[in-house]
Amino acid sequence: MKRLPWRLMVAALGVFYLSTQLPAQRSFTTTYDSTRKVTLEGPVTKLDWVNPRAFLFINVRDSSGTVSNWAVEFGNPLELEKSGWKATSLKIGEIVRVEGVLARGEDRQASATSVVLKASGRRLFVPQPTRGAVAATPAPRWPNGHVRLGPPAGSKGYWGAASAKVLVENLATKPAMNDDGLLANLADIDKVAPLQPWARAVYEFRQRTLLKDDPLGRCLPPGGPRQFQMPYGFQFIEQPELGRILVLHGGGNRNWRIIHTDGRPVGAASEAVASYYGTSVGKWEGDTLVVDSVGFNEKFWMTAGGLPHTEALHLVERFSRPNLNTLRYEVTIDDLRAYTRRWNAGWTVQWVPNEELQEFFCEENADPAFNR
């Protein structure tokens, strides 16, 4: 008993650590204010070359002579390495000039739009443009004729960038929004999805508060359609002998989802144990994998931008691969407790050949406060 206060202190520190870990995967919108431009100059004090967001730290002297240390986010290190950049491209002590946008609030943090080495004028960490479209190659197939959702036999690869970053109903006119799902005009809410009044009010609140409560920002999984719009991709592992397909996620928390293909019934949402990825049953209809899912919990946002859902959510997802490089994803959202009717959305996802999913652990590094 005499040691209790010390142990309690350790436990309290643990809680503090956990709480500081939570806001680790905030969106750009939540973290930065694009209207606040900033130019910073000073010597580099530290470089954190850690996936998915690399930071450099510089000492900046203001007009009064006071020196303060700034954290500058400048890109995804694995993407930068593909463009030939390395952690050693910039050395401690070298003076850089950074242009970018400031973080919201009072933190000394910025997101760089350019980093220039003062001594030579050389611009650093410029990513190469994304690869151009590869000539369409037929989708790979298994010996039984089914389309393969993963790499061709003997190859590597995974699914990368989605053509849409936000879940929006398939309508002729899409509302203008950024990649975080923040509407350019709040008057366009009704163009996003057929929301019930309460869900519309919740969505509007999330928009007005700049998506700051997004559970993804606390490293919770990207359940529902959002898992196929994450920046770090995903991969299918087909295991017909086990009657299942695994979906491995590069983003979120590097976790996985199971799609059962053993012929079991779909079940009812009310009978399922509520979870982030739900209970999924898939079957092939020609070259399309049709997946029925129920049993979702209400602890996640199923898309960037903050569309709400309830435990009644039922998804019907259709995966097809018209060619090697393209995955077509279509989803029907069936949640009449949150929406006035069923609605549909869809996008394509680009194949990343000859590469593996990146290592990314949400909690690790995304907030430079951890690294100071």
Place this chain on the structure above:
Amino acid sequence: MWKRAAFVCVAVAMSAFAQEGHPLTGTFTGDWGPARGPRNHITLVMNWDGTKVAGVINPGPNSAPLNVFVDYTNWTVRLDADTKDDAGKPVRIEADAKLEAMGSPRRSLVGTWRQGGITGDFKVTREQ
């Protein structure tokens, strides 16, 4: 003992995991009472069924159905219930509240509570 303390601490940290569906779904606990008067514990259990928020007040032997009316334009909530006091006498409860900290897992209803001719304030906070 210290393991229990650590467990409690972790449980508190885990409570940051919110419910992101209808903001009134869940169990809210707190109290009500007149100014400078005794406080009375209350528990409200509510659920959105797709058309309305329904619930019960003080689940258990003395529970009563709770009617919930929400104005989504400003997240004001009106509650009413017909229950019984400790002596078994019928008593009407009416409350008007505002939903506070809607984005938080520990969101609250705060407002005015009228019960058996007494008016007071109340606050209930969502449990995890």
